């Protein structure tokens with residue numbers, strides 16, 4: 001099936017699944033739970049309070065009263081990926097499927113924090129794989145992106161970690177991940193380049209060895225269906 005027109009790759013049931021996944025991702029229904037360890041949050045709040053004071057703020061003024069604990073909780077949420085296992089998540093919805101047609105989930109929203117400045121970077125991830133024997137639930141791809149995004153990251157490593165987790169869980173013939181993101185550390189400070197975005201990619205297996213397969217994937221992610 002290599003070298004097919006990308007529009008023909010997603011036919012019948014798979015196309016319906018694909019469209020459903022796109023809608024699902026857009027609506028962002030997947031659960032965002034907030035679980036915090038009170039002790040860690042308290043400890044972190046104290047540090048945030050100290051930081052505000054060093055910056056010259058009056059931490060007793062009304063607007064800042066609850067800021068330390070809010071910041072601590074939001075940091076807790078944005079780094080909760082450390083406690084999550086992407087391979088487990090993918091394996092929790094593993095199906096045997098005799099297909100070797102490319103599966104692509106594109107435009108997955110992504111929010112992460114750069115490990116150099118602890119400032120956000122955000123954008124989209126596009127993931128493709130060629131099943132060998134197993135496929136996984138499409139929404140699991142979005143969860144894998146979250147698991148690795150909700151850590152201190154660099155975009156290059158994030159891209160590879162997503163690819164490696166899919167490889168380990170599904171043992172497909174190949175995995176392709178492309179991420180395009182804007183980095184606030186470049187936009188708000190430093191070189192102050194507002195319109196630049198960074199694109200990283202990571203391929204293995206068929207996507208690395210077979211130029212036609214790689215092109216097919218890149219075509220699918222750059223084609224607008226609607």
Ligand SMILES: [Zn+2]
Pocket residue numbers: 114115116117118119183185186
């Ligand atoms: Zn940075």
